[in-house]
Amino acid sequence: MKSSWRYKLLPLVGPLLLFLLWQTAVSAKWLNPVLLPSPGETVSYLFSKLADGSMNQDIGATLYRTLMAFFVSAVIGVPLGVMLGSSERLYRSVEFLVDFFRSTPSSALIPLFMLIFGITDTNKIAIAAFAAVLVILFNSAYGVMNAKKTRIMAAQVMGVSRWHVFKDIMLMESLPQTFVGLRTGVSMALVIVIVAEMFIGSETGLGHRIIDAQQLFNIKDMYASILITGAFGYLLNLGFLLIEKRCVHWSGKA
Numbered sequence: 001m002k003s004s005w006r007y008k009l010l011p012l013v014g015p016l017l018l019f020l021l022w023q024t025a026v027s028a029k030w031l032n033p034v035l036l037p038s039p040g041e042t043v044s045y046l047f048s049k050l051a052d053g054s055m056n057q058d059i060g061a062t063l064y065r066t067l068m069a070f071f072v073s074a075v076i077g078v079p080l081g082v083m084l085g086s087s088e089r090l091y092r093s094v095e096f097l098v099d100f101f102r103s104t105p106s107s108a109l110i111p112l113f114m115l116i117f118g119i120t121d122t123n124k125i126a127i128a129a130f131a132a133v134l135v136i137l138f139n140s141a142y143g144v145m146n147a148k149k150t151r152i153m154a155a156q157v158m159g160v161s162r163w164h165v166f167k168d169i170m171l172m173e174s175l176p177q178t179f180v181g182l183r184t185g186v187s188m189a190l191v192i193v194i195v196a197e198m199f200i201g202s203e204t205g206l207g208h209r210i211i212d213a214q215q216l217f218n219i220k221d222m223y224a225s226i227l228i229t230g231a232f233g234y235l236l237n238l239g240f241l242l243i244e245k246r247c248v249h250w251s252g253k254a
Helices: 002-027 039-052 056-085 088-103 106-117 121-145 149-157 162-199 206-215 219-247
Strands: none
Touching: 002 039, 039 219, 056 088, 056 121, 056 162, 056 206, 056 219, 088 121, 106 121, 106 162, 121 162, 162 206, 162 219, 206 219
16 A cells, blocks of 8 residues: 555656755755746745736636647547558658658748748647647557557458458557657647747747746746646646546557
8 A cells, every 4th residue: 555655656756856956956056046036936926826817818828729739730640640551652652741841840830830820829829730740640650550460460361351450450559659649749739839929929828928027037937937837738748648548448468
């Protein structure tokens, strides 16, 4: 029982080490105290802003843009990845395009998206969806292509139709890799949304709040916004891990 509780408490070790290092840096004055407030002061400031609701609009705006970008990328990326993965020749024919755009920093394409969509919410969602869809597509395609050959061959020997082989074996065995793509995709969407909020005309969002606090030299607000952004990303990833455990409970089993 004790070992079980200790195991559950392990995720707290990282944050505690981070705050210990942070407090040590403040106490030792490794940086100017004006530029690095203590973790206690920062967390206290963060909770005060959450309590008075002054961060709600920014959190809501970033959450909306991230989830919309992720939804668009998942709706496009998963079916397209499955389709490409089911035909290795088809995937190889577009592999260069997928890898080229996947390797291109999406933030470098912000000016292009600004020309197409203007300075709007659609722009931020589109650039984040573009970044996420490539990651999801890549993982979904490889998940289908790397389905266990022995099971596929056994089904084919038994006379199972190609559709049922694809639906019941290839598609199901691709789910673990697809969920890796989805988890990476939602994190990518959040990162690009934050960057877009920083550098594309925006009046709301955590990215806008971070850059605005930095320009106004509101250091506590800047750190508090960074902390809530990190917590937001962690919770999204944790949520997908829980969904994955429920939906892909056979992953890793023979």
